[in-house]
Amino acid sequence: MKKKSNYKGTFPILLILLVIITFFSIRYGAVSISLEEIFSSCRKFFTEPESMDLTERIFMEIRLPRAILCIFVGASLAVGGTLLQALFRNPIVEPGLIGTSCGAAFGAALYFALGATFGFSVGKWTLPLAACLGALLSTSLVFFLSQSRNSGKSSIVALLLTGIAINALFLSGVGFLSYIARDPQARSIVFWNLGTLSGANWTSVLIVGISTVGTILISLRYAKHLNALMIGEEEAQFLGVNIKSLKWKVLLINVIMVAVATAFVGVISFVGLIVPHLLRIINGSDNRFLIRNSAILGGILLCVADLISRMVLRPAELPIGIVTSVVGVPIFIFLLQRKNYFF
């Protein structure tokens, strides 16, 4: 086994990469924006926002919030994946596999298809709220149904199988809702299920940003306990970890983290799976480093995916969920085949 690089070097390198990628992301797209326009747009935004021209507006109202939202969502999904992998002691778990994403999709579909009928609405918060509730429902269903009656422990096989079942259930719910929905709503559901960042604005940046930064900071506090969990639940208890409360807290953090992000941008798969894997290869598995670094690497990967999704069919856009899957699946399979990577 080759010697792994020092933990400390990775974070700054990733940070620099993130800045570079963000720079490309805000410059290129359907319209390329020059450096001068970026600077003048920033200046005018604070001094005389009315006098901005079209390109400057595109930058300030579309490109920039989109890039920032992209970073936050990527960070949320990647850290969510890291937390779940640590919690379930399994490297192939991601928010999509244990129902979080499907539940959110179901909640969103419910809003698209029947929101008008129910008449329940809290303005633009309705969609995120519906998605969060759906995610909470499906994830807790998977979590509790997969626990053994006798020991109260969750076996990985039980967990994944329950996840498959609950996923199928919620996806058929989504299918049913798009079947009964009228055309514009049905298309909204489809788009949402493929993931899109085109709806980014400063409100969504603010909400997702608060949720992302807050939950990541909290989750860092549990990194040590999640490390102890690596050698088993009993062993972790011998090391002073209260397993029951840890499971609850981490699961809740994860649902908030993933559901809020998913609520604004739709279902984006594989980021939560790939990012921790890549980092483990560079870095080992210490969660204190994994959480911090996967936040940055998640941002980088999603920014790249977003850039690809905007560039391939320019000026049209590809749904970002398709890009992450097309890029993510081969990487995942490659990782699985590596001989020196243990499970």
Next chain:
Amino acid sequence: MIQANNITYRIGSKTILKNISVNFEAGKINLILGPNGAGKSTLVKVICNQLKPQEGSVFYEGIDIRKASVAELAKVRAVLSQNTELAFPLKVKEVVMMGRYPHFSVNPTAKDEQAVEEAMHFFDVEGMAERDYLTLSGGEKQRVHFARVVSQIWYPSENGCRYLFLDEPLTFLDVHYQFQFMHKLRELLKQQDLVIVGVVHDLNLAAKFADHLVLLNNGELLSAGTKTEVLTQENMKTAYRLEPVIHNDERGMYLFFE
């Protein structure tokens, strides 16, 4: 000293431990013996507070362990279980550092680093500090876990004793390391505040190293005391359904089965 009084533990209608009372003193190698399914591991789990007995209680220095919190107990009590497997690749020194987790909040202090280094040196695993734990052999992994559990209680506690529980620690070791490990335990016991309780299968190893033996059979306490009191022909016949020839000469005591 650990006192376990009238421990009864049931799973469903099956009684695993029947009214067992035993004491384990500091400064001695205390070993629990018994045939498969006698309840050895269960007894260890009860006295290290992993399992709650339906009846009876366990006292560390007179304090009921049910009153201690998981986090507090972890500072003075380390447990080596059977079949510890790691879910992710991790460096050996990181695995050993886990032993120090109860003692620091976010980042290890210099004291924790020192304990890890000394424990790794003590068990002769410092050469693999940078290696991936998952690439180690069974015996090497076991020695890494020795270093981990010992680093957990490396420094004397401010009040009271330290406790080390070892559930079949010798399983993956060759004869050399089995003996080395038992000698290391003896060395650790020079610190007077250490209580060591272990489960072993090898009766001759027990005869050679144990100061105090507890023999379980079918969930009941068959015998407890020194090796000459416990390792008798009659007890062996009851527990193992075999009649050994027991030699006791100037080289020590050993049991010969045929």
